[in-house]
Amino acid sequence: MDKVKDYIEVNKDRFISELFDLLxxxxxxxxxxxxxxxxxxxxxxxxxxxxxxxxxxxxMPTAGNPVVYAERIVDPKARTVLVYGHxxxxxxxxxxxxxxxPFEPVIxxxxxxxxxxxDDKGQLWMHAKAFEAMCATDSLPCNxxxxxxxxxxxxxxxxxxxxRANRKLLKADIILVSDxxxxxxxxxxxxxxxxxxxxxxxxxxxxDKDLHSGLFGGAVANPANVLTRLVASxxxxxxxxxxxxxxDDVRELTPAERRAFNRxxxxxxxxxxxLAIGDVEGEAGYTTLERTGVRPSLDVxxxxxxxxxxxxxxxxxxxxSAKISMRLVPNQDFRKVSKLFERHFKAIAPKSVKVTVKSLxxxxxxxxxxxxxxxxxxxxxxxxxxxxxxxxFYSGGSIPIISGFESIxxxxxxLIGFGLAEDAIHSPNxxxxxxxxxxxxxTIPLFYKYFAESR
Amino acid sequence: MDKVKDYIEVNKDRFISELFDLLxxxxxxxxxxxxxxxxxxxxxxxxxxxxxxxxxxxxMPTAGNPVVYAERIVDPKARTVLVYGHxxxxxxxxxxxxxxxPFEPVIxxxxxxxxxxxDDKGQLWMHAKAFEAMCATDSLPCNxxxxxxxxxxxxxxxxxxxxRANRKLLKADIILVSDxxxxxxxxxxxxxxxxxxxxxxxxxxxxDKDLHSGLFGGAVANPANVLTRLVASxxxxxxxxxxxxxxDDVRELTPAERRAFNRxxxxxxxxxxxLAIGDVEGEAGYTTLERTGVRPSLDVxxxxxxxxxxxxxxxxxxxxSAKISMRLVPNQDFRKVSKLFERHFKAIAPKSVKVTVKSLxxxxxxxxxxxxxxxxxxxxxxxxxxxxxxxxFYSGGSIPIISGFESIxxxxxxLIGFGLAEDAIHSPNxxxxxxxxxxxxxTIPLFYKYFAESR
Numbered sequence: 001m002d003k004v005k006d007y008i009e010v011n012k013d014r015f016i017s018e019l020f021d022l023l024x025x026x027x028x029x030x031x032x033x034x035x036x037x038x039x040x041x042x043x044x045x046x047x048x049x050x051x052x053x054x055x056x057x058x059x060m061p062t063a064g065n066p067v068v069y070a071e072r073i074v075d076p077k078a079r080t081v082l083v084y085g086h087x088x089x090x091x092x093x094x095x096x097x098x099x100x101x102p103f104e105p106v107i108x109x110x111x112x113x114x115x116x117x118x119d120d121k122g123q124l125w126m127h128a129k130a131f132e133a134m135c136a137t138d139s140l141p142c143n144x145x146x147x148x149x150x151x152x153x154x155x156x157x158x159x160x161x162x163x164r165a166n167r168k169l170l171k172a173d174i175i176l177v178s179d180x181x182x183x184x185x186x187x188x189x190x191x192x193x194x195x196x197x198x199x200x201x202x203x204x205x206x207x208d209k210d211l212h213s214g215l216f217g218g219a220v221a222n223p224a225n226v227l228t229r230l231v232a233s234x235x236x237x238x239x240x241x242x243x244x245x246x247x248d249d250v251r252e253l254t255p256a257e258r259r260a261f262n263r264x265x266x267x268x269x270x271x272x273x274x275l276a277i278g279d280v281e282g283e284a285g286y287t288t289l290e291r292t293g294v295r296p297s298l299d300v301x302x303x304x305x306x307x308x309x310x311x312x313x314x315x316x317x318x319x320x321s322a323k324i325s326m327r328l329v330p331n332q333d334f335r336k337v338s339k340l341f342e343r344h345f346k347a348i349a350p351k352s353v354k355v356t357v358k359s360l361x362x363x364x365x366x367x368x369x370x371x372x373x374x375x376x377x378x379x380x381x382x383x384x385x386x387x388x389x390x391x392x393f394y395s396g397g398s399i400p401i402i403s404g405f406e407s408i409x410x411x412x413x414x415l416i417g418f419g420l421a422e423d424a425i426h427s428p429n430x431x432x433x434x435x436x437x438x439x440x441x442x443t444i445p446l447f448y449k450y451f452a453e454s455r
Numbered sequence: 456m457d458k459v460k461d462y463i464e465v466n467k468d469r470f471i472s473e474l475f476d477l478l479x480x481x482x483x484x485x486x487x488x489x490x491x492x493x494x495x496x497x498x499x500x501x502x503x504x505x506x507x508x509x510x511x512x513x514x515m516p517t518a519g520n521p522v523v524y525a526e527r528i529v530d531p532k533a534r535t536v537l538v539y540g541h542x543x544x545x546x547x548x549x550x551x552x553x554x555x556x557p558f559e560p561v562i563x564x565x566x567x568x569x570x571x572x573x574d575d576k577g578q579l580w581m582h583a584k585a586f587e588a589m590c591a592t593d594s595l596p597c598n599x600x601x602x603x604x605x606x607x608x609x610x611x612x613x614x615x616x617x618x619r620a621n622r623k624l625l626k627a628d629i630i631l632v633s634d635x636x637x638x639x640x641x642x643x644x645x646x647x648x649x650x651x652x653x654x655x656x657x658x659x660x661x662x663d664k665d666l667h668s669g670l671f672g673g674a675v676a677n678p679a680n681v682l683t684r685l686v687a688s689x690x691x692x693x694x695x696x697x698x699x700x701x702x703d704d705v706r707e708l709t710p711a712e713r714r715a716f717n718r719x720x721x722x723x724x725x726x727x728x729x730l731a732i733g734d735v736e737g738e739a740g741y742t743t744l745e746r747t748g749v750r751p752s753l754d755v756x757x758x759x760x761x762x763x764x765x766x767x768x769x770x771x772x773x774x775x776s777a778k779i780s781m782r783l784v785p786n787q788d789f790r791k792v793s794k795l796f797e798r799h800f801k802a803i804a805p806k807s808v809k810v811t812v813k814s815l816x817x818x819x820x821x822x823x824x825x826x827x828x829x830x831x832x833x834x835x836x837x838x839x840x841x842x843x844x845x846x847x848f849y850s851g852g853s854i855p856i857i858s859g860f861e862s863i864x865x866x867x868x869x870l871i872g873f874g875l876a877e878d879a880i881h882s883p884n885x886x887x888x889x890x891x892x893x894x895x896x897x898t899i900p901l902f903y904k905y906f907a908e909s910r
Contacts, residue, residue, distance in 0.1 A: 215636070216851065221732065300680050308758075
């Protein structure tokens, strides 16, 4: 391992400067004008993986954005690790809240600032560079495959078909994923649960044109008022989702499980301070850790209607809309929940308006067993680098494709992410600590070693 | 009167082509980039009024957009009519719903299409051209003053000071205003009541940055969810505004007044059809006519927060906002109602968020007595042109400055508008019927004649 460490030490400045080139590509999958950037980003990665030591690398087309596939087979009898990551990033608005250009990364205060610095370019780059270090020092103990997609932030639609079409190519013992966070640098953790997601868009239409709010106000249902009423009614005073059947498939934790779960270090005061909020809010009867880890939720991700410009306009808008997503937990099914949402939202709409409900995307919740060899290998590697045994952690986030991998490829995923809450992924001023990057780089080769030995 | 009629008949095509030049100026007062257009529009009108026969016309600066003042004094002992109108127009978004360019007027199906075609350029132009016709034919029976402002759509802020500073200049027996609608061409009406307005903007702030809805969803108050809850709670299941004290000063109509009020011809089926709505919605216990005419209301004019672009973004927005306006009736005071709103909105906000409340503008309700000489003169003029006695009508709209005129100048206003509901003022595809324009042109000289005779 010393050779790998030395290689990393000598080359780490170059690793960062290459990462900066990757971060400069504005590969926002949600916005179609960035389509050419997706292709450019995929090509950059394929080239980089060959330079890093892959026997082959390909930019493979899909119905959407391409998938980068690369591999190095050291021994057909050795264990095979399939590294999954995504090169697409979230939109950057509100752009004026960024203190630096989201696509011109800089290092300040020991952190890399820019869109994708953590999620997921920074994290996948640790894998590319750990792979390079092991190849260059002739110490790669496993076969390695890379599968890097460009649609994770919009639901991985094309990757499902890609997996179905490439079952043999993707054969592996474990899928290795760094797209999650740790509790803190002092409390390392490995994610063993992810919430699922059902993402909806609703539109409420009243009159067939915008109306003057003086001439019609008080007599005609205002779609923006009605939207607030309908959306507000989706959560009751106890913070519970009111959609009939929503909780039917939620697995309730046993009292023992709840006690174990709440043992993770957590300070409510520090949590509130870090978010600058006066109080938390959520489902009655559950702790904050439980609310994000093992309970489902419903959030408005966007809402719009009427006049939102400077000054005033006395208008009753013809339409008002919202994007609403629900985080799901075992054993909720996003397809069932999406249907329940749609049925309920249409049922509660008054006759004075029309509503349309669209399902934009979804994914299943996921659980990784803590007794599988890959988990044990990761636990050992993290303990060695962080000086502390990692806690198994149920993340509130969703990576819908992870449960897809299990159902399509029959392969479990190991979620060993080096992010932190302060990285502000999906927000303005996303960043990734250099120390997180370096510890990730140090941990990954150890994982390969212990995973190879666990055969 | 025949000379006036003949003059109008000979010149009416030119009147329309001049109006088109006026409509081409995008004088949107709510958007500061149109500031130069306001000045240009004012200058166009001052020049036009001198050409029409004014002894003098001036573009008078204010703290905001200029006021156009013009006058022709025929006899210091004659009655004086002060014509009020506004040359500013509403914003045009959503622009893609316009079938024609909002600032390139066209005539189709007997109507003029464009922003301001009715409100208020089309209507004030009838006054300018009726004035020209009376001057040109030497048949102007009253002194005439014009006061045309550029801030009506944003609350007439500068005009209050202008009136205070020019009390003597503006001395008149009546203020003549065409900035309202008639019930229909078959049911002419004169507006004898206007609602007041209190226009607010609220902002709900949760965490100090946008958050990932997976990592935090369910545990942190989402400002967009909270906004829907707060706004929805402002109106109860009976359609009544829940702000404490809101109804305290509302004058309730007597049973006899309600019967008289509901005698205006009105078809609920036609109303719903014209708006393409399945049902009306409003305060329980009141008719649609009452809901817009004599009852206050509360409407969301705009709402925004979070991700509103293409596709999906799994974000808990840091902030969400709404523009909310209330229409007021006698004897509500917009200053008092604005304060009640602010106090209530802050009181109902949970500790998990911060809220700010701003008052953007306001105005008092107004009532014109139907027994004043100007009303009687207008009634006679309308009866002659429309072949039917006009109904007194309580409009749901607001012209805040009208009650200001009464309190500052001590002059009543006569609201003789020739608009129709189908003109879609404030909406995309605003229009004004050529017949409305021509009947207005025919009515105004008769009003001057009967008003002069009523001395």
